[in-house]
Structure formats: C-alpha cells, structure tokens
Amino acid sequence: MNKNYSAFDIIGPVMIGPSSSHTAGAVRLGKAAAAIAGSDVEKVTFFLHGSFAKTYKGHGTDKALLAGVLGMETYDENIKYSFRIADEANLKYEFVETDLGDVHPNTVKFLFKKKNGDELSVTGSSIGGGSILITEVEGEEVEFTGDFPTIITSHYDRPGIITQVTSILSGMGVNIAFMKVFRTTRGDKASMVVETDSPVPKEALDLISKIDNIIKVKIINPV
Amino acid sequence: MITSGHELLELCEKENKSISEVVIEDQIKALGLTREELFEKMRVNLNVMKRAAKLAVEEDIKSVSGLLDGDAKRINERNLKGDTICGDRINRAMTRALSCLEVNSSMGRIVAAPTAGSCGILPAVLITVAETNNSSEENMIKALFTASAVGGIIAHNATVSGAEGGCQAECGSASAMAAAAAVELSHGSPEMSLDAAAITLKCVLGLVCDPVAGLVESPCAKRNAMGAVNAMAAADMALSGIKSIIPFDEMVMAMYKVGRSMPCELKETALGGTAATPTAIEISKKIFGKD
Numbered sequence: 001m002n003k004n005y006s007a008f009d010i011i012g013p014v015m016i017g018p019s020s021s022h023t024a025g026a027v028r029l030g031k032a033a034a035a036i037a038g039s040d041v042e043k044v045t046f047f048l049h050g051s052f053a054k055t056y057k058g059h060g061t062d063k064a065l066l067a068g069v070l071g072m073e074t075y076d077e078n079i080k081y082s083f084r085i086a087d088e089a090n091l092k093y094e095f096v097e098t099d100l101g102d103v104h105p106n107t108v109k110f111l112f113k114k115k116n117g118d119e120l121s122v123t124g125s126s127i128g129g130g131s132i133l134i135t136e137v138e139g140e141e142v143e144f145t146g147d148f149p150t151i152i153t154s155h156y157d158r159p160g161i162i163t164q165v166t167s168i169l170s171g172m173g174v175n176i177a178f179m180k181v182f183r184t185t186r187g188d189k190a191s192m193v194v195e196t197d198s199p200v201p202k203e204a205l206d207l208i209s210k211i212d213n214i215i216k217v218k219i220i221n222p223v
Numbered sequence: 224m225i226t227s228g229h230e231l232l233e234l235c236e237k238e239n240k241s242i243s244e245v246v247i248e249d250q251i252k253a254l255g256l257t258r259e260e261l262f263e264k265m266r267v268n269l270n271v272m273k274r275a276a277k278l279a280v281e282e283d284i285k286s287v288s289g290l291l292d293g294d295a296k297r298i299n300e301r302n303l304k305g306d307t308i309c310g311d312r313i314n315r316a317m318t319r320a321l322s323c324l325e326v327n328s329s330m331g332r333i334v335a336a337p338t339a340g341s342c343g344i345l346p347a348v349l350i351t352v353a354e355t356n357n358s359s360e361e362n363m364i365k366a367l368f369t370a371s372a373v374g375g376i377i378a379h380n381a382t383v384s385g386a387e388g389g390c391q392a393e394c395g396s397a398s399a400m401a402a403a404a405a406v407e408l409s410h411g412s413p414e415m416s417l418d419a420a421a422i423t424l425k426c427v428l429g430l431v432c433d434p435v436a437g438l439v440e441s442p443c444a445k446r447n448a449m450g451a452v453n454a455m456a457a458a459d460m461a462l463s464g465i466k467s468i469i470p471f472d473e474m475v476m477a478m479y480k481v482g483r484s485m486p487c488e489l490k491e492t493a494l495g496g497t498a499a500t501p502t503a504i505e506i507s508k509k510i511f512g513k514d
Contacts, residue, residue: 003379004224007250008264010337010374010383010400011367014271017327017339018287018439058288058438058510060330080287080330 014075015130021106022052022059025126027079029108030068031223032134032146033122037112043092044069044112050105052126053097062095065108068223069093074130103135132223140191141182146223148177148195151205156213157183157190165192168207174198189215225249225372226379228417228471235413242403242413243365246372265364268334272323272346275333279322286328288510290440295321298448309452312351316455317448320347324444337374337383340439341397343447345370348401348454352408362408369407370400373420373471380472381479385432386491388482394443394450395427395478399471401454402461411462421467422457424474429481431489433496436507442497 016023034041046065048056056062060080067082070089078085086093100107104125112120123136134144137152144150155161162181169176175197183190200219209217225231225246234245250261278284279295286292295318301307302314309317323343327333336345349370353363377383377396385393402419406412411419427450435441461467467474488495497503 004226004253005375005378006224006254007246007261007368007371007375008254008268010371010378011265011268011345012334012336014268014332014334015339016330017333017342018330019339020335023330054511055437057512058436060287063330075332077332 013130016064016075016077016079019059020130021126021128022055022061023064023079024074024130025106025128025132026061026064026108027068027072027074028130028132028146028223029124029126029134030065030110031071032068032124032132032220033110033112034069034071035220035223036122036134036137036152036218037110037114037120040115041069041091041112042115043094044110045094045096047096047098047100047109047111049098049100049103049107049109052106052108056095066093069110104133109136137191140189142191142193143180144178144193144195144220146220148197148222149200150220151192151194151196151200151208152218152220153192153208153214154216155190155192156215157187158213161211161213162192164211165194165208168204169194169196169200172201172204174200174204224253224375224379226376228376228420228475231372231376232413232417241365242369242372242407242416246368247365250368262361262364265367266360269360269364269367271332271334272336273350275323275326275331275342276319276346276350277322278331279325280318284325284329284331286325286438286440287330288328288436288438288440290435290438290506291325291328291444294444295325312355313452313455315354316347316351316451319350320344320447320451321444323347324440324447328438328440328444336370337378337396337400338385338393340385340443341394341447341450343444344394344397344450344454345401345404347447347451348405349408351451352405352455352458356408358408366404366408369416370404373400373403373417376472377475377478381475382482388479389430389485389490390432390446391424391427391430391478392482393432394446395424395430397447398423398427398450398454398457401451402457405454405458406461409458409462411458415461417471418465418467419454419457419461421469421471421474422460422465423454424478425467425469426453426457428478431485431496432491433489433498434491434493435498435503436510437493437498438510
C-alpha cells in the first residue's frame with residue numbers, strides 16, 4: 001500500500017500462467033541457477049521444498065524451473081513443453097521433494113552435474129510476484145535478486161580485497177547498487193556479492209580475477 | 224501518479240479531459256515515454272488479451288491439473304444456438320473471461336490485469352463492449368489506460384492481492400477497472416466511470432479468495448465470468464445516470480478494511496470457503512497425491 005503504480009504495473013506483465021510466484025519466479029530461478037552453473041551440464045536435480053514440493057504438479061512449477069534452466073523467458077509459450085525440449089537437448093533432469101529446513105516456502109535447490117563429473121549447487125526462493133532471491137551458491141551463503149548484473153566472488157578472507165574490487169568497478173564507471181560479504185570462519189574462505197546498476201565490462205572481471213586471494217569470480221546477468 | 228478518484232475527477236474537470244487523456248499525460252511524464260511509445264506498449268498488452276480471450280474457444284485447452292477443461296467452448300457453443308437467458312452480449316463476455324482463465328491455467332500467455340487470477344475480466348468486458356460500439360483499436364487502448372488508473376488507485380490505497388484482501392480485492396478490482404473502461408468506451412463521463420467502479424466494488428464486497436487445491440482455477444474462472452457481468456451491469460447503471468451513493472474512494476477504503484478483517488483462511492490459503500469443502504479436499508488429494 002502507498003506505493004506508486006504505473007499503468008503497466010497494473011495492466012501487465014505479459015506472462016505465462018498460472019501464477020507469478022510458481023511460474024515466472026520459477027523460470028527466473030532456473031535461469032539464474034543455470035547462469036551460475038555455466039555450460040556442459042549433463043543433469044539437473046531439483047530439490048523442491050515447502051509449497052514448491054507440495055503443489056508443483058498442479059502449478060507446473062517443475063516445467064517452469066526446467067524451462068528456466070533451458071534459458072526460456074517468463075513469457076515463452078514453450079515453457080509447458082520444457083520436458084520434451086530438455087529430452088531433445090539430452091539434458092537429464094529429476095525432481096525430488098525434500099525438506100530444506102527453515103527457508104522460504106517456495107524454495108528449490110539445484111544440483112548441476114557437469115559432463116566432466118563436477119557437481120555444483122545453487123539454492124533460491126520465489127518470494128512473490130515473480131521476484132526471486134538466490135541464497136546459496138556452491139555451499140556458500142549469498143543473497144541476490146537477479147534484477148541487476150551480479151558479481152559473485154569466492155576468495156580468502158584477507159584485508160583489502162573488497163577495496164580492490166570496488167576500485168576496479170569505480171574506475172570503469174560501474175555504480176554499485178547493493179553489496180554484501182559473507183564468511184564462515186575469520187581468515188578462511190569468503191564470498192562477496194556485488195549488484196551493479198550497469199553491465200560489468202569483461203575487463204573488470206579479468207582484473208578482479210587477478211587480485212591476490214581471489215579464488216573465483218562469476219558474473220550473472222539480470223534474469 | 225494519480226492517487227485518488229477525487230484527484231482524478233478534479234483533473235478531468237479542470238482540464239475538460241477524459242480519464243484516459245489525463246492518465247496518458249500523467250504516464251508520459253512518469254515513464255519518460257512519448258505518446259506513441261506509451262500506446263505501443265499498451266498495444267502489446269491488448270494483443271495478448273485479444274488472443275487469450277479466444278484461444279480456449281479455438282483450441283482444445285486443458286489446465287495442468289485437469290480441473291478446467293473446455294468451459295469456454297461449452298458456453299460459446301450454446302450461445303451460438305441463440306437461446307441463452309442472458310443474451311448474446313453477456314454470453315460472449317463470459318466466454319472470453321473463461322477463455323483467458325483456461326489459457327492461464329494451462330500455462331499459456333496472458334496479461335496480469337491486475338493479477339493472473341483476475342486476468343479474464345478486463346479483456347472480456349473491453350473486447351465485448353468495443354465490439355458492440357464498433358470502437359477503434361486506439362479507443363480500446365485509451366480505455367485500458369482508464370482501467371489502469373482505477374487499478375492504480377486501488378493498489379495505492381488498498382490492495383489488489385487475493386492473499387491480502389480476498390477475491391474482492393483481486394477480481395473486485397479487475398471488475399471496477401473494467402466497469403470504468405466500459406463507461407468511457409460508451410462515451411460516459413469521468414464521474415460515470417468512477418460511479419460504475421464504485422458500484423462494482425459494492426457488489427463484490429466481502430468476496431473471499433478460496434481456490435480449490437490452491438490452484439488458480441476453481442472458483443476463479445467462474446468468478447472471472449461473473450466479474451465481467453458485474454462490470455457490465457454496473458456500467459449500464461452508471462450510464463443511465465444512477466449514482467453510487469458512496470464515492471469510489473470511500474468504497475476502496477471499505478474494501479480494504481473488509482479485506483484486513485478477513486481471517487487468513489479466506490485469503491488464498493485454500494484453508495476455507497470453497498477450498499475447505501469435502502469435495503475440494505478430495506480433489507486436492509487426487510491432484511497432489513497427498514494432503
């Protein structure tokens with residue numbers, strides 16, 4: 001209440017039914033997770049929690065999640081055929097109902113198995129009206145919405161790393177919208193999530209990846 | 224952004240303009256678009272609406288759960304035989320509303336107006352009234368801006384979400400939007416548009432959101448059909464000069480207060496109303512294979 005709405009907030013968006021949180025949100029979760037996983041994925045296992053686990057069959061959430069992994073947009077009428085399209089692309093998939101603990105009711109954990117045998121996990125929630133929140137990547141806690149270009153680093157918790165990342169970005173005229181840092185133990189592995197207002201140039205990523213004690217850096221484009 | 228019906232009518236009166244014209248000028252400023260860009264954006268929505276309103280009549284469409292299956296075709300076929308109780312126009316509107324909901328529930332493409340669960344009401348009324356009046360596409364797009372102002376005022380001061388205010392907030396808002404649009408398409412005054420919107424809200428005040436098995440299917444599809452009829456009846460009343468005794472802004476607040484006082488069982492949780500009937504519980508078990 002008391003927010004200002006444009007004509008297109010009220011009449012729109014154009015979307016695939018039946019529900020923004022179970023269809024559009026699920027597609028966006030799949031897209032974000034697949035962008036993090038990268039190429040050469042052989043199999044995706046979807047661990048569905050809460051309302052996702054209880055109602056995915058009636059809402060088509062399974063089809064929407066897989067469609068997102070395949071890179072479809074939230075208004076693509078092929079979403080309902082995503083099982084067939086995945087089969088044709090030789091992408092294996094499995095849905096498992098599970099309990100992920102004290103998380104949002106519409107939560108899914110993706111487990112990507114790569115062709116070289118590597119495994120990678122991503123967890124996220126559909127939090128209403130098509131909005132999403134990614135909360136875990138490769139076992140590390142993160143938090144981002146997929147609304148902005150997002151940089152995720154994996155690094156060792158040492159002084160000065162954050163400054164080096166932010167000065168590379170400011171040097172290229174990229175404004176930081178939101179930023180969060182996470183770690184489990186002091187001095188051990190940590191991660192940083194930086195959401196920016198404009199696209200991040202490839203040179204910026206190259207420079208960030210060369211910073212001492214940065215293990216890995218990824219960029220996720222808006223979904 | 225226009226935040227009340229009172230403000231909207233004042234602007235219309237001061238500048239001697241229709242609701243759509245006032246809203247279009249406001250949105251050009253707010254969104255930084257040209258008039259052509261604004262119309263083009265709304266035309267995209269109109270085209271998706273037109274397709275969704277007839278797709279379930281032209282094609283065999285079944286919802287993911289199987290609960291919705293061919294009702295738009297049923298009512299259309301009977302109407303074509305020409306012996307309906309409500310007459311051709313109302314039956315056409317109901318057909319279109321049902322078609323949109325069937326498309327939505329089968330993972331087809333719709334326009335949220337204002338939500339996915341109420342996506343059939345505005346297209347049904349708009350297309351049916353435009354067909355009757357022989358309105359141009361441009362006037363249909365203008366009427367969508369009129370509808371958006373009514374929805375925007377409700378969303379700003381109250382809510383259009385079933386989870387927050389029940390079906391009166393979701394299908395009720397869609398009906399109010401459609402009624403205002405129908406009045407403008409029929410050359411009624413701005414006051415008549417808001418009278419029609421207020422009358423529409425009165426007629427659904429207290430309506431609960433109680434989807435069977437938690438799915439946007441039953442009773443949602445039928446409520447969309449009735450929402451369209453409600454809007455058309457209210458528009459006719461307003462166009463005949465019948466006033467809403469209670470102003471639109473006060474009806475929006477009344478709707479919000481009623482929504483706030485509804486127990487959560489009656490707000491989209493599928494724990495009350497239609498959803499809690501023995502038959503609905505059986506259906507839910509059948510679809511999901513458990514409680």
